Amino acid sequence: xxxxxxxxxxMFVQEKEAVTLDCTYDTxxxxxxxxxxKQPSSGExxxxxxxxxxxxxxxxxxxxxxxxxxxxxxxxLVISASQLGDSAMYFCAMKTGGFKTIFGAGTRLFVKx
Amino acid sequence: GAGVSQSPRxxxxxxxxxxxxxxxxxSGHVSLFWYQQALxxxxxxxxxxxxxxxxxxxxxxxxRFFAERPEGSVSTLKIQRTQQEDSAVYLCASxxxxxxxxxxxxxxxxxxxxx
Numbered sequence: 001x002x003x004x005x006x007x008x009x010x011m012f013v014q015e016k017e018a019v020t021l022d023c024t025y026d027t028x029x030x031x032x033x034x035x036x037x038k039q040p041s042s043g044e045x046x047x048x049x050x051x052x053x054x055x056x057x058x059x060x061x062x063x064x065x066x067x068x069x070x071x072x073x074x075x076x077l078v079i080s081a082s083q084l085g086d087s088a089m090y091f092c093a094m095k096t097g098g099f100k101t102i103f104g105a106g107t108r109l110f111v112k113x
Numbered sequence: 114g115a116g117v118s119q120s121p122r123x124x125x126x127x128x129x130x131x132x133x134x135x136x137x138x139x140s141g142h143v144s145l146f147w148y149q150q151a152l153x154x155x156x157x158x159x160x161x162x163x164x165x166x167x168x169x170x171x172x173x174x175x176x177r178f179f180a181e182r183p184e185g186s187v188s189t190l191k192i193q194r195t196q197q198e199d200s201a202v203y204l205c206a207s208x209x210x211x212x213x214x215x216x217x218x219x220x221x222x223x224x225x226x227x228x
Contacts, residue, residue, distance in 0.1 A: 050214055103155030
């Protein structure tokens, strides 16, 4: 069965510090894509970063990077230099050969001033 | 440019009522997805359209849920005889194509409360 697991319901980080949000996934497919989305209190899902299963390098997008460890089936999101505006829910998601995208339960990040 | 829009943003329905939720995807986007997000949970896939064709409706929870996209642009999710367990945020997303790495652009959602 395909599954995304986010084990951290909530995380706190000091402003300007880095934080890692954990994500593990389960799939028997060889080809898949992993995504991270941010959902502020307004409710809209905002795409952050993508990693393909065949990508050899970890994806980076500005302050976001994805620590992809294929053998461990983990795809952790690293946010560097946290800002107050980073406070939100963060969802890890996976897409395989079909049409579905599967989301984890999310991690709520609180950035402290 | 314009993003994905959804209407209404909020809907309160009495149990047993029918509701219709509208999604306007980004112009030119071939793929359209509907998700249901219960409180405190991640979105769950409901259905997928490629242009006007509904290619996957495996996530629709019951035959009370029906979706259409007749002209390959605007989509409507209809829930008949609403139940309290239908209370959730309904998210619509669109993407240009249907490739594995394709980014989905989400609308703000419709928050449905069934009393």
